[in-house]
Amino acid sequence: MSLEQFKNRNVGTQNYKKLDLEHSPTCGWCQFKQVVSRTFKPELFVGLWVTLREMGNALFRGKMHTTQYPFEKLPISPRYRAIHDMLRLLESGHYRCIGCGLCEKICISNCISMDTRYDENQRKEVSEYTINFGRCIFCGYCAEVCPELAIVHGPRYETASEQRASFSLFEDMLTPIDKLNLQQEYDGFGAISSNADENIKKTPLAY
Amino acid sequence: MEATILPEVTAAGVIIKAVLILAVISAIAGFGTFIERKILAFMQRRLGPMHVGPHGLLQLAADGIKLFTKEDIIPQHANKVVFAVAPAITAATAFIALAAVPVFPDFTIPFVDIYVPSIASDINVGILFVLGMMAAGLYGPLLAGMAQANKWGIIGSARTAIQFLSYEVITGLSILAPIMMVGSLSFVDFNNYQTDGLWMVVYQPVAFVLFIIAGFAETNRTPFDLLEHEAEVISGYATEYSGMRWGMFFIGEYANMITIGVIAAVVFLGGYNDFWIFPGWLMIIAKIAFSFFFMLWVRAAWPHVRPDQLMWLCWKVLMPLAVINVIITGIVMMLV
Ligand code: SF4
């Protein structure tokens, strides 16, 4: 199928398919007949039945749609880019960031600011690390560039708060040390969602 | 007809009855808003109000607080007296109509020995009185719409007039056939007529359907909710109303729904007679509850009609049907 026929804007030359509609009645008697036939067609009762059936489905078969949002949340895709998390090494519990500065360098809105120094063992440690979430556009470059999988995007999308600073310090983003066993590995860009298999459907349009 | 000897109806009994009706019906009308939201939600597979109280039950209290404490605004160019009085007309007529309707079975208060009748006043033109009062209730929307100096209000009241002109004939004519059969206008006689025999709906199915249709128009329920259809005329006659004045329209509408439910139950569905093993009071409550549910159900399922379609339907389809129904009833009564 070429694009040709979509570019043709001349009304009347396209291949429209007409719906098979009845003619509207012209005489009074025909109108009356139409009313009578529509009145005694059970369509109105089909409508009643459908709503009643859906009520039964919702109440007794667990097909209620409502998610009571602040108390229940829908799972979000692993590709979702929300407030960042800083991950820890699973073995030692030390933060993964090696202070290479790549994320700071690549950030296109220039909102990561970090500082490093040598600690007493002459190892590099991160002394400052903040993200200015007033500027972050959640592009995900920082997570993509990080060689240590240290900075990732977490699932925290509720970012209303009294202060931006509530999210943006290194300690806030770092996995709490007591929750280390719950730390989720970031699947990264292009990751498929965990229920992707269920979501596969045949394309409904047959062209 | 020789009625069983009933205790004498005293003034105290009537007053108790009136207070009872006022209290119970207002409570039910308030509760009805909750039920309506819940049922509509379930039919759309939602949960409805959930957060105030268990399953949203205290939502009523929250709504009440909101309605009572909201600022009562009267628009600058409104006709202030009429604007203020109009909601009271709707609410008052709705309750006055309930005075002549049998709402609960009669009972005697023990110890003080006061007999409380089932009808606050069993006047001999019961049905006419109730229908007349409900019709007078439409002065509420009519005056409200015209008094508020708002174009949506004007459209709303114009639609009130249209609706009023359309359905009132059908209500009267549809109920005329049962009246002919019973030969009385009193609800008690209607009830007694169906004590032994079949329900009136078996003899008068057409009249029943017509009455239900007219009842939907009378209570502004969904297929005919032209007066305040928010997608077209903002809120129609209620556009400028806020707070308790708006709440009074609402209570009036729900009280009217109950009244229509009562009339349908008493005139067509066997009234408060015992049925099989179920006692009469349970039967009438069940019937009224079903009428109420049916109104919500229809609201969830059906679209609403245009004002001209309503007029067309009432005058060109329903009225001839009602007249034919009356004539056939008359002929059959003459022959049998
Ligand atoms: S997501 Fe983009 S804008 Fe935000 S900190 Fe990372 S690189 Fe910068």
Ligand code: SF4
């Ligand atoms: S790119 Fe990763 S390892 Fe390098 S400084 Fe940023 S977070 Fe740390």
